[in-house]
Structure formats: structure tokens, C-alpha cells
Amino acid sequence: MLSNVFYFVCLMFKYSPGLVIGEMLWGLILKLPYRLVSVVGVKYIIDAADSENAQRKIFAAVVVVAVVIILGKTFAWIFREFYWNAEKERAYKGLNKALYKKAKSLDLSFYDDPHFYNNFILTIESSSDNIQNVLGLVRNSVGELVSLITISAILLTIDPICLVIIFVIIVIFTPISRKNRLRSNATQG
Secondary structure: OHHHHHHHHHHHHHHOHHHHHHHHHHHHHHHHHHHHHHHHHHHHHHHHHOOOOHHHHHHHHHHHHHHHHHHHHHHHHHHHHHHHHHHHHHHHHHHHHHHHHHHHHOOOHHHHOHHHHHHHHHHHHHHHHHHHHHHHHHHHHHHHHHHHHHHHHHHHHHOHHHHHHHHHHHHHHHHHHHHHHHHHHHHHO
């Protein structure tokens, strides 16, 4: 599945590189500030509370965080309102053009096969939804991955033992969580 997503992202990048790069930046801007605040912000506030001018330092930190979040939200809004729809249509048009070109090159006997024809029509009709789904996946994945790397690097400098404990907890509880989710889905279905 990962190779299919990667192929589709590369295909979209071919038709609209700005859209793919913008989605990556959007994911980074939407995820990273909140993750940094939850780790670095808490540490900074605790350290600032023990120092002189604690109120001023905490107020300055809150202002910086607010400005970063407001700028991120503004970028996301501008990107979405003025750029995203046009670029999404460009990617959609390029993808459909490639699909029709492929269809044109096929032998006519393929169109006599109802399975092929139905799949082809379904692919054409769902390509717009697939573009949005893959872009959302790219946005979230890049945002979470960069956040994970950044916070891991910060925690490594602050307290390496804390980072090891967090990773051990993740390694232990991820399979348990997945197993519980599968069990829950099985009982619901």
C-alpha cells in the first residue's frame, strides 16, 4: 500500500508540484507548533517560573506561541482559499489526461470486458476523491513525522532517558492498541 501511495504522490507531483509541497508545508505548520508547545513550552514555563521576571518570560512565550499559531493558521487559510483548489484541479486534469491516454493505448478488447470497463470508470470518477485522500495523508504524515523527529531531537538534548522511556512505551503499547482496535472492529462488524 505504501508503494501505491508513494507512486500516486509522485504522479501528483508531476502534474502539480506546488500542491504536494504546499500540503507538506501545511501539515508541518498545522502539527509542529502544537507538538513543540506541548513539550518545549511546558519545560520553558516550568524553568521560567523558577527565575526572575517569571511573569514577563511566560507572557513572552505565550505571545510567541500565539503569533506562530496565528501565522500558521493564516498560511493554511491562504493556501486553501487561493491556491489549493486551482492546483487540485490541475492535478486532477493531469491525472485524468494520463488515464485517458492509457485507455486510448489499450486494445479494444479490454472494453468488451465489463470488469475492466467498470474499474476504469470507477477510477476516473473517484480520482478527485483519491487526490484529496492522498493529499490529506501526505499532510498528516509529513506533519507527524517532522514533529516526531523534532521532538525526539529536543528530548534527546533535554533528557535522553525520558526519550528512551517514551519509545519503550510506544513499542509496548502500539501492538496492544492495534489488537484492541481490531477486536473492537470485529465485535462491531
